[in-house]
Amino acid sequence: VSTTVARIILHPNYDSDTNNNDIALLRLSSPVKFTDYIRPVCLAASGSVFNNGTDCWVTGWGAVKEGESLPLPETLQEVEVPVLGNRQCNCLNGVGTVTDNMICAGVLAGGKDSCQGDSGGPMVSKQGSVWVQSGVVSFGFGCARPNLPGVYSRVSRYQSWINSFIRSDRPGFVQFTSSGPDADSSYTCPGLPPLLITTTSGAGTCTDGPEATTTEPVSETTMCGITPLNTRIVGGEDAPPGSWPWQVSLQRFGGHVCGGSLINREWVMSAAHCFFSTSTSGWQVSLGRQNLQGTNPNEVSTTVARIILHPNYDRDTNNNDIALLRLSSPVKFTDYIRPVCLAASGSVFNNGTDCWVTGWGAVKEGVVSSPCPQGDSGGPMVSKQGSVWVQSGVVSFGFGCARPNLPGVYSRVSRYQSWINSFIRSDRPGFVQFTSSGPDADSSYTCPGLPPLLITTTSGAGTCTDGPEATTTEPVSETTSPSSTMTSAECKNPEHNNILNLSINESIINIYNEK
Structure with a gap:
């Protein structure tokens, strides 16, 4: 189904030099009918937590590698990448490059990333049976280069702005909460300011820094539970080798x-x-x-x-x-x-x-x-x-x-x-x-x-x-x-x-x- 666009809204504070607030809304000329192939995504609500290592999926029709376009018939691509915390991402991409309005994801060894032509597309994570969009493809230095994660606009920072334009039939905002510890909170490098901690008391909130969360760490003694996603069972499909290594x-x-x-x-x-x-x-x-x-x-x-x-x-x-x-x-x-x-x-x-x-x-x-x-x-x-x-x-x-x-x-x-x-x-x-x-x-x-x-x-x-x-x-x-x-x-x-x-x-x- 194709449709024209009635209105384009750019974020008023978008900075094309730094890519801060790199987000836009498009109003369609007419409502679309939902089908098995056309459905809305849930959006990460304000205050959502995406810890270092959270699984994400990015989709799009962009280049498959630097300088190499997606070959015909240009089938939609998907790639799984983990979240990299903003502190580590700042150290890798250059201190000051990544703001609180951004979220990073990528494989440090390289080889997996969004690329030119994927811009504006969704990065999503699964919580229960619901897919939640955490990011909008924004920018990066090259594609899938080692130690240069991709940078995405952080959707949860824009709930109020989005709702200010969509007064009825609002998007589904879901509070996403990561499990396990966030290793990024202890990450540091020269020039990176110390982590600001938000604490709440009867007098109100002390700082505007990111919220600190406390969770039980996942044991690393056995490296348990790590594998890609595939399966076969009644009503299932063949599992690729190594997909269920236990x-x-x-x-x-x-x-x-x-x-x-x-x-x-x-x-x-x-x-x-x-x-x-x-x-x-x-x-x-x-x-x-x-x-x-x-x-x-x-x-x-x-x-x-x-x-x-x-x-x-x-x-x-x-x-x-x-x-x-x-x-x-x-x-x-x-x-x-x-x-x-x-x-x-x-x-x-x-x-x-x-x-x-x-x-x-x-x-x-x-x-x-x-x-x-x-x-x-x-x-x-x-x-x-x-x-x-x-x-x-x-x-x-x-x-x-x-x-x-x-x-x-x-x-x-x-x-x-x-x-x-x-x-x-x-x-x-x-x-x-x-x-x-x-x-x-x-x-x-x-x-x-x-x-x-x-x-x-x-x-x-x-x-x-x-x-x-x-x-x-x-x-x-x-x-x-x-x-x-x-x-x-x-x-x-x-x-x-x-x-x-x-x-x-x-x-x-x-x-x-x-x-």
Whole structure:
């Protein structure tokens, strides 16, 4: 669909010499109709936090490298780049080049960047199931050069300005919050002024500097959860080699039986129902494997020294369906063999949280991709938080495969942190506190026979109940002002994701394919 432009609005403080306030609005001659291929993006609200390392995607039809135009048929390109903090970006591009109205992203080694012809395009990050635009492609020194990140206009600085022109059907502004620490706050170089900290008291705000945030650091001891994004499962697609480096194949006497996940150099996590005993005879773990049949140049195989089933595993109900395997010898990490991070105790996976499941099991009922149709059992279900992949579930059971209204059921990893750590005393797995954004619609769900939700409250006297922990999170706003309903809340993720229904159930997570 093409349309003409009725009005162009440049920011009144745009400086063409410094590229400060490099942002513009265009009013179309007529409203467009939303389709599966035409939809609005959400915008980062004022005060949004994009820490160093936050995953971003940039799209456009610009040059593929300096001096080389996009070849015919000039297909839209996408590139994944991490945020680089403004302090580091200033040091790399020249102190004073990057203002608070800008945000930087790029790979320090070079090779990934926006380029000429991409200008004005979006840089977006995903929060839950929503894509949020953090930046507008602005400028850079060359394209994809080492230690010269691209510079983008910081969208969150312009919420008031944008809303001053759009009085009805306002854009969907979403408060984006990064997880993990921001390494940029401690970055310094000659000529860079010290970081200004915003503190708020009863008297008001002390400075106009960037807001300081405190979060729990992600453990770097195991380098867990780092990989590109690809997958294959029921309703999925083939995963490129190395895209899920923690995925393992558990084999007995040479045949694939179950999946599992590497959680450090010598431990694998899987499902208890994959084992009828703790005997290690005949068991082998294959890591870095891509295909069950044929050659796998990146594969490493090892035997199993010990199998530990959860002591309270119930084969009739599948409660506590989790197991640990100790490898006979530690493995060496490569691009194709890496551990996954694990959801820490108290992690929150709200209804609608995006998850990915991997394995070599049946691609649909009755059509198997391995000798054993249960082949996905024991495998990982993971979600991405910042730049880290966190395992929320272990494939446990379900009624058929991908049937409507029958979600798959997974063992809830966050319930087993203490149990796992009781066996792994050194080089412990990387446990990450996962926090969902937005409200949890599941808390109000009810049906005949379902008991009311138990709420855990803590006071000086201790915990009142043993029910699931209640957490309070800020909902993603569906209105942009008290008097204006955001009909463009359709800026939510346009993909038809294979996403979930996460239930509040003590040791189990449910997931299904939305139709």
